[in-house]
Amino acid sequence: MEQAKRIGILTAGGDSPGLNAAIRGVGKTALGFYGMEIVGFRDGFRGLVENRRLRLDKSMLSGILTVGGTILGTSRDKPHRMKIDGHARDMTSVIVKNYAKFGLDALVCLGGGGTQKSGLRLAEAGLNIITLPKTIDNDVAMTDSSFGFATALDIATDAIDRLHSTAHSHHRIIVAEIMGHRAGWLALGAGIAGGADVILIPEIPYHVEKIAEAIRRRSQHGTNFSIVAVAEGAKGVDDARAFAAAESRKDKARSQHERNEAKLELAALEAKHAGNTLRLAGQLEELTHLESRVTILGYVQRGGTPSAADRLLATRLGSACADLIHEGVFGVMVAARGDGTEPVPLEKVAGKRKTVPPNHPWVETARRLGTCLGD
Numbered sequence: 001m002e003q004a005k006r007i008g009i010l011t012a013g014g015d016s017p018g019l020n021a022a023i024r025g026v027g028k029t030a031l032g033f034y035g036m037e038i039v040g041f042r043d044g045f046r047g048l049v050e051n052r053r054l055r056l057d058k059s060m061l062s063g064i065l066t067v068g069g070t071i072l073g074t075s076r077d078k079p080h081r082m083k084i085d086g087h088a089r090d091m092t093s094v095i096v097k098n099y100a101k102f103g104l105d106a107l108v109c110l111g112g113g114g115t116q117k118s119g120l121r122l123a124e125a126g127l128n129i130i131t132l133p134k135t136i137d138n139d140v141a142m143t144d145s146s147f148g149f150a151t152a153l154d155i156a157t158d159a160i161d162r163l164h165s166t167a168h169s170h171h172r173i174i175v176a177e178i179m180g181h182r183a184g185w186l187a188l189g190a191g192i193a194g195g196a197d198v199i200l201i202p203e204i205p206y207h208v209e210k211i212a213e214a215i216r217r218r219s220q221h222g223t224n225f226s227i228v229a230v231a232e233g234a235k236g237v238d239d240a241r242a243f244a245a246a247e248s249r250k251d252k253a254r255s256q257h258e259r260n261e262a263k264l265e266l267a268a269l270e271a272k273h274a275g276n277t278l279r280l281a282g283q284l285e286e287l288t289h290l291e292s293r294v295t296i297l298g299y300v301q302r303g304g305t306p307s308a309a310d311r312l313l314a315t316r317l318g319s320a321c322a323d324l325i326h327e328g329v330f331g332v333m334v335a336a337r338g339d340g341t342e343p344v345p346l347e348k349v350a351g352k353r354k355t356v357p358p359n360h361p362w363v364e365t366a367r368r369l370g371t372c373l374g375d
Ligand code: F6P
Pocket: 014, 015, 076, 112, 135, 136, 137, 179, 180, 181, 232, 302
């Protein structure tokens, strides 16, 4: 088999600490160890469409290990639905054409769930695709972990630590909103590590009364403050039921019209859900008569220097990626498996999401410690 000589690389989806460490891991191994050439594409898949490319030489790969974000820039553009002149267009064939025009032998895509799906599409269109899992949500399927998560976990935990002293001083409830629309790994992990009194995640719908009850119990025992770690996608039981029904209508839709209707319904529910954390804090204040405050951690969780754990993970996944390219293994995601790595066919990853199983050991641990999970 002809060995890959020129590889393209791009970062897609939301940024995450560790992306540069991964670019460096792929780049240094491919360039220095295997003597390949590397071309970076800016701003995700759009870079391939609009020819935003740059040669990644040794000097560009140097000094980026500790830098947050991505030196390549990123976007949420998808190959099959990209906004061009205000219209959504399928740009897959343009990407296929440019891949050939730029003389690429392989394309490395660093991203989360959406990028795995896009990667599979491009692999099916005939390109030599290999992906790496990145996300602070830790919800990419078929990998032990994704880079970005460890850093975000440290940041969210530190925030909960800091909120403790002010909540304690003012005898308040502080509701800390942590990222994670569909998966609660970050809220659950940071909630346990930071000793939150209540942890709410999308996988476990909550009852406001039960949370209030747990907070009141603490007050009865003389503790007049509480920290509630809530994932942005956590929902009360009624909302969760409405979302599940709309999701199921979308999955079972027999026509495009039915599917579009269900999608509209989901979008309306999402819009209604925005501001849920503020509403929750208000409800808790009313039910417990304790003053409540909200802290939305937001993009702070995605920014800044990657932790040592993320640098290590991203570097070893990136380096293993270059090995696989050298071996001619494509159509796979490089998964983290124990201390090693494993190529997993993209078909097994795309369209799947790793959510928190309700009986996961972290969930059980939180329950044993007396943490209220709202159910
Ligand atoms: O997927 C990572 C993530 O940070 C989620 O936790 C969050 O809900 C989302 O991205 C925010 O997306 P955007 O960057 O498009 O606002």
